[in-house]
Amino acid sequence: MADIKLKGITRRWNDFIGVDNLNLDIADREFLVLLGPSGCGKSTTMRMIAGLEEVSSGEIWLGERMVNNLEPKDRDISMVFQSYGLYPTMSVYENIRFPLRIRKVPASEHKERVLRAAEMVELTQFLDRRPAALSGGQRQRVALARAIVRAPNAFLMDEPLSNLDAKLRVSTRAQIANLHHELKTTTVYVTHDQVEAMTLADRVVVMKNGIAQQIAPPMDIYNKPANTFVASFIGAPAMNLIEGHLEAGTFTSPVLTVSGLPHRHSGPVTLGFRAEDVAVVSEGGNLAAPVYSVERLGDSTMFAIRAKDDLISLKADKAASLAIGDVVRAAVTAKVSHIFDGTTGQRIEPLLIPA
Template sequence: MTSVTFQGVVKKFGEFIAVNDLNLEVRDKEFLVLLGPSGCGKTTTMRMVAGLEEVSAGDIFIGGDRVNDVLPKYRDVAMVFQSYALYPHFSVADNIGYPLKIRKVPEEKRRQMVMEVARRVELDRLLDRLPKELSGGQRQRVALARAIIRTPKVFLMDEPLSNLDAKLRVQMRAELKHLQHELQVTTIYVTHDQIEAMTLAHRVAVMSRGVIEQLGTPKEIYNNPRTLFVAGFIGSPPMNLIDGEVSDGAFTSAGGIKIGGLGHSNVADAVLGVRPEDAHLLPGGSGKANVTAPIYSVELTGESTLVTVRAGDSLFTLRADKSFVGDFDQMVNVSFAPERVFLFDRKSQNRVDF
């Protein structure tokens, strides 16, 4: 079994704390995604596993062995970088087989292993080409193949899809997910893209300012965000977050949004959270609306229409049917189901249960 365990791990750069008291176990054969904005500590965390950054305090274990003082080359991890990091004067075959060459694997065996891995990532017809003759997606597959051929204990992937165009990212996500399932290797994947996290991960660790805000399956994090940061970071389009106050279980905002049924909560500095798919347009004249406000914009995405409404100084987005037709400044009625909204305390940043 190859788990990766962090026990009270801290990383400092001078006085700056990049990672603070990290306690986390990446399970054997798990695909765990470290998700967060730039500067949250996710890449630093992964680099400590690889041995490219020293641990300031705490311990890291790989497969039960403490690796704080183990050199990177002895940790048996394979890293895939955002920049591909291919040797430009090496062919595809030589790039893939280079880790085996360093280990002095016999040439014939090396050739067989390269061909086997190349077939797995659909590069077997491109083995004689140089990196400059490949597309971005093909280069990324070369980098993946070079990592796979080592059969390491742990894969470390640092935003490997961020340099690809939108269509290739979708294709490579599917390939990555299938490969990890097929290879059954413990994987730590770093990204700021929450769509990648939601589609790839067994579990997601959402990071902010060097700490994990929430750890759970993609479904858990999406359906039950514990903090204001997680609520606003997960989802595309993101959750609507509307400032207001709650008195005796009724939320009101300066923009005229009103919703009751929030238990007996009282929060002076409250934030109401509602996902676009949980806000609904009502027929004109309906008395059940939580707000009546003008349309700010309409965006057809194909499978649905995103309607953004302005209520006072607040903008919020709802997901309507793809057949919806609306115009700027058209007044619409919008309702929220109380059981599908979230309530947060702006001061503590934590969710308020009701």
């Protein structure tokens, strides 16, 4: 096992920068998730760690070794991809065994190690089948078993769940979390799904256009997004963001006024708040607008109201009586408000915690 250090790694093709000066210390045993929209540089980062992509500048360290010039096979890292990459003519058993054969692990160890890996991902009863006779979720588990069979320095997983249906994604996600708990192997996991990131990660790197926007544990990112991009990427629904003006602790916009904000900053800002942090009130409140959509989720009701150009997500009780067109009033307090610079989008921290 090993820690992984990325020191200012950059990947450039002519004048396009895919990954821009990424600095990251991944601790031994850490589960690190790279999260961001399509094209933000997640796979490129992972491929550089694996040695499948050249590093234009910067250094990659695996434990005590600088590995920039080390062949992928000599880095001793296992990768799991979205497209399982199984050998169709081999049985599940032989697929899982394959890395042991090419690494010349003594044959006497193979059976025990394959059986143990298969057991960890609940494939024991499928060992004689060919991949074509498996479901998508079972195939993905073969790919996982093949990665864990040889106890590598680290696992790299690139969107391993994206071919699975919603239910299988949830159960396989739990299995990956459990595997990491058992094996404690340093893992770098790529996804564009913020729920996967939140549920699996010790720390998340949120990326945009090749640049790390925030590197922190999931709940820190949820509670204190570093900028409006992160705020709009994490959480379902995303944080509500309303543009306006801040002056003497009062935020004003055409749809909402919030006073008592513990910020000395003045000028254009974006005020953010999460759906679940705002109470629907029968009278008063500082936000009133007609219901635009209603989604009954079973345990709660998510709905959106339309205030001028803004669609604002709110959360209500599962039994809430809400219909499209009803006018809803809500109270957005200073305490639940996040303030971002109106020009740069960067978070502005309060001077003191609001009462």
